[in-house]
Amino acid sequence: MADFKLADRLATLPPYLFAGIDKVKAEVAARGVDIISLGIGDPDLPTPDFIIEAMKKAVERPANHQYPSYVGMLEFRQEVANWYGRRFGVSLDPKTEVIGLIGSKEGIAHFPLAFVNPGDLVLVCTPNYPVYHIATGFVGGEVQFIPLVEENDYLPDLDAIPAATWDRAKMIFVNYPNNPTAATAPRAFYEKLIGICRKHNVIIAHDTAYTEVYYDENDKPMSILEVEGAKDVTIEFHSLSKTYNMTGWRVGMAVGNASLVAGLGKVKENVDSGIFQAVQEASIVALRDGDDFCRELRAIYRKRRDVVVAALNKVGIACRVPTAAFYIWAKVPAGYGSSAEFVTAVLEKTGVVLTPGNGFGTPGEGYFRISLTVDTHRLEEAVSRIANL
Numbered sequence: 080m081a082d083f084k085l086a087d088r089l090a091t092l093p094p095y096l097f098a099g100i101d102k103v104k105a106e107v108a109a110r111g112v113d114i115i116s117l118g119i120g121d122p123d124l125p126t127p128d129f130i131i132e133a134m135k136k137a138v139e140r141p142a143n144h145q146y147p148s149y150v151g152m153l154e155f156r157q158e159v160a161n162w163y164g165r166r167f168g169v170s171l172d173p174k175t176e177v178i179g180l181i182g183s184k185e186g187i188a189h190f191p192l193a194f195v196n197p198g199d200l201v202l203v204c205t206p207n208y209p210v211y212h213i214a215t216g217f218v219g220g221e222v223q224f225i226p227l228v229e230e231n232d233y234l235p236d237l238d239a240i241p242a243a244t245w246d247r248a249k250m251i252f253v254n255y256p257n258n259p260t261a262a263t264a265p266r267a268f269y270e271k272l273i274g275i276c277r278k279h280n281v282i283i284a285h286d287t288a289y290t291e292v293y294y295d296e297n298d299k300p301m302s303i304l305e306v307e308g309a310k311d312v313t314i315e316f317h318s319l320s321k322t323y324n325m326t327g328w329r330v331g332m333a334v335g336n337a338s339l340v341a342g343l344g345k346v347k348e349n350v351d352s353g354i355f356q357a358v359q360e361a362s363i364v365a366l367r368d369g370d371d372f373c374r375e376l377r378a379i380y381r382k383r384r385d386v387v388v389a390a391l392n393k394v395g396i397a398c399r400v401p402t403a404a405f406y407i408w409a410k411v412p413a414g415y416g417s418s419a420e421f422v423t424a425v426l427e428k429t430g431v432v433l434t435p436g437n438g439f440g441t442p443g444e445g446y447f448r449i450s451l452t453v454d455t456h457r458l459e460e461a462v463s464r465i466a467n468l
């Protein structure tokens with residue numbers, strides 16, 4: 080048998096943090112325990128019918144069976160621009176400031192290839208979606224983690240980063256509404272970040288997949304592009320995945336600074352051939368006609384959030400009441416040595432799968448994440464099992 084050694088970039092990846100939990104989950108399931116998984120950030124509800132119907136029509140059109148344009152159909156990019164205009168008051172040139180993505184993960188993962196050389200410094204706010212630092216590592220960039228802590232409302236302490244670090248940095252990854260903490264960022268934070276990044280010539284890569292999952296009209300999350308000067312330094316990654324329950328469809332977009340968008344386009348031109356055009360046509364309908372659906376979806380998540388927050392409070396587990404994103408970020412109760420210890424005990428004794436906070440980075444130690452992607456009845460059942468631990 081040939082023995083093919085993995086490339087160093089894979090061989091040096093940190094071990095999969097949830098491997099231990101997956102093993103325990105398999106053992107518990109084998110005992111016949113009814114597992115409730117609150118671990119995965121994947122909407123449980125189906126894509127709405129009006130999008131499915133648009134897809135059915137689109138898939139029947141032979142023109143859609145050929146290679147799509149690698150930057151995305153102009154009609155799709157135009158609809159993204161319309162949506163950004165309507166939702167955020169942000170004006171975008173669909174030809175130069177919008178690119179279609181095969182899910183925002185694809186764009187985020189490819190973006191460092193366009194702008195990061197080996198040895199370049201990239202700042203990554205953590206706890207975080209792992210793609211930021213792994214994609215940076217793949218291209219040989221140097222990652223410096225910036226901690227997000229409860230005392231600072233899970234915003235990075237920008238003043239604590241020395242000027243020399245800003246001078247050396249090529250890029251900073253920021254994500255609000257945040258996964259896993261569900262924190263959001265106020266305008267003043269973005270203003271300050273943009274000021275610093277313009278001064279020190281640092282790219283802002285903003286991941287904003289959860290702007291449409293919010294709980295109160297007064298707490299609508301913003302796009303960083305709403306802020307004056309943002310377009311000088313920013314690319315924003317967005318996605319239809321969480322907004323319209325379309326995680327399986329693989330469609331998203333990157334918008335903002337034209338040269339950053341073009342750089343990403345140059346990578347994509349050489350590694351993929353764009354989003355299936357039928358998916359783009361259905362996505363146009365989603366973006367154009369989806370506002371009512373989003374309102375209904377928010378009402379469902381609000382009910383789930385309220386059920387979980389109330390139940391956790393009742394059993395004395397402290398948690399943030401999120402204003403956006405479908406996660407509850409909660410403190411590991413006293414008596415457990417670590418996030419992993421608590422999550423493992425809950426799984427072994429109750430069959431409820433939680434995500435340990437440290438899986439997203441060191442500052443997440445002492446916390447766990449609940450995903451609101453199961454129905455209210457199951458959420459109630461899960462929390463009552465935890466209460467009787």
Ligand SMILES: *Cc1c(COP(=O)(O)O)cnc(C)c1O
Binds near residue numbers: 120182317320331
């Ligand atoms: C779900 C998620 C995305 C979206 O991923 P897609 O590839 O668009 O499905 C991006 N960033 C974060 C932080 C997420 O949680």
